[in-house]
Amino acid sequence: MVATIMSGKLLSDELNEEMKLEVIKLKEKNVTPGLVVVLVGEDSASQTYVRNKEKRANTLGIHSVVEKYPEKMTEMELLRVIDRLNKDDHFHGILVQLPLPKHIDSTKILNAIRPEKDVDGFHPINMGKLVIGQPERIPCTPYGIMKLLQRYEIDIEGKNAVVIGRSNIVGKPMAQLLLMKNATVTIAHSKTKNLAAVAKEADILIVAIGRGHMITKDFVKPGAVVIDVGMNRDENGKLIGDVKSDEVQEVAGHLTPVPKGVGPMTITMLMYQTIESAKELLN
């Protein structure tokens, strides 16, 4: 068997076309979706991410602003910025680029974002609403994975789904989304014993560990759908996933590549939720 490759790039392109039309329709109603990205400090990876988000927003016709602040900004100053942006009707989405400098409490900052504008889906009330089955904003990476599963017509109900990794931004919300679609969901992690055996029970295997090429074919049930959330650099600086794709693609039924798999979907869902947030203003 050779796995069907699930292209996040392709689906992103499709969704971009739909979103462009949505934005045009909103503008006809005098609403321009707006996204503000707050960047504190000079972290170079963060700068690249922020640039990519700005570029994508511009392509879609979303009003996009990046507010840059110096590394030595205080927590109180940043809270005042958030407060101003919460009230600014031009922005339907507020994104604070992480990581923040160490002297600023990220939790406090994220909790200060108005939940409706929390297009990252990180606010505890948005997490709570997701868990109790009334989602409003959803963390973008697991949301993008659900869109990919849907696009490739993967049956979820009654399937065994195993999520490896339990971060607040991927693993935990991922488990909730799969549960909402009636999968039997297992959350595995660094303390899980016999991880390969647990993973091998999965019809749908979501891997978000952050260790390059850790998942070999011994972790994969023949025919399984394997979603690789990893973004690691190998010794040559090449971008690689958590899944050893060359051997896993011989076993899996479906596989997301790295790059061009889950990665592009995360930024796509960020834009998607910004537009959703703008639409809600019309109601």
Place this chain on the structure above:
Amino acid sequence: MVATIMSGKLLSDELNEEMKLEVIKLKEKNVTPGLVVVLVGEDSASQTYVRNKEKRANTLGIHSVVEKYPEKMTEMELLRVIDRLNKDDHFHGILVQLPLPKHIDSTKILNAIRPEKDVDGFHPINMGKLVIGQPERIPCTPYGIMKLLQRYEIDIEGKNAVVIGRSNIVGKPMAQLLLMKNATVTIAHSKTKNLAAVAKEADILIVAIGRGHMITKDFVKPGAVVIDVGMNRDENGKLIGDVKSDEVQEVAGHLTPVPKGVGPMTITMLMYQTIESAKELLN
């Protein structure tokens, strides 16, 4: 093997003694923990529950008030009651007895309770904080189960835990609590295929299905810890659990009985969180 019986009754008695002392200490600091229970309509089961809560609160020295309202009360009127109680410093815990009459949106009411006073742990922001690993108020039944596991020195880290049932008040928060203690957690439910096989993988099996005696010994791994959340009536009106205890106790290592297992712990944790909430006022 005959299972060790995990007595929620016994642990409740122990915790009651501790709580009585806590309340005395608080009163010395001029704080009397207060719990208000809001009861709408004439549901007879609800009246019994409310009476039991009031009785327990009184035993512990907690200031306890039951506010009763007629079935035909409007949603707006109930929201005004909640608003008043949110502001009333005599009450550190507010509990709205469910179910509410059909013309009132329970979600809207529960979301209106000030999160600090949400001693039931049902507010979405409390659920969200639990999920992201910063719990403040925790749904009482799973919280009580964690206390029972701790009391009986059950090792959780690295163990396979299976939670059957995915309600917002038991299954989902239960899964999060077990995950926080480093179990590998599976959530199973009515759409799970081959439930017996899934359950039989569990070192710790939490059963919250609501179907009397459904879990036979074929669902239980020898030596497993089995927690029975069920409260059902058999054809003779006798209270029975979801677990067929006569045969499961021959296989399991530990088992909670019904009654006197999980049941008493729920009300105990309600009191516990009311006291915690009062303590926070001192800080």
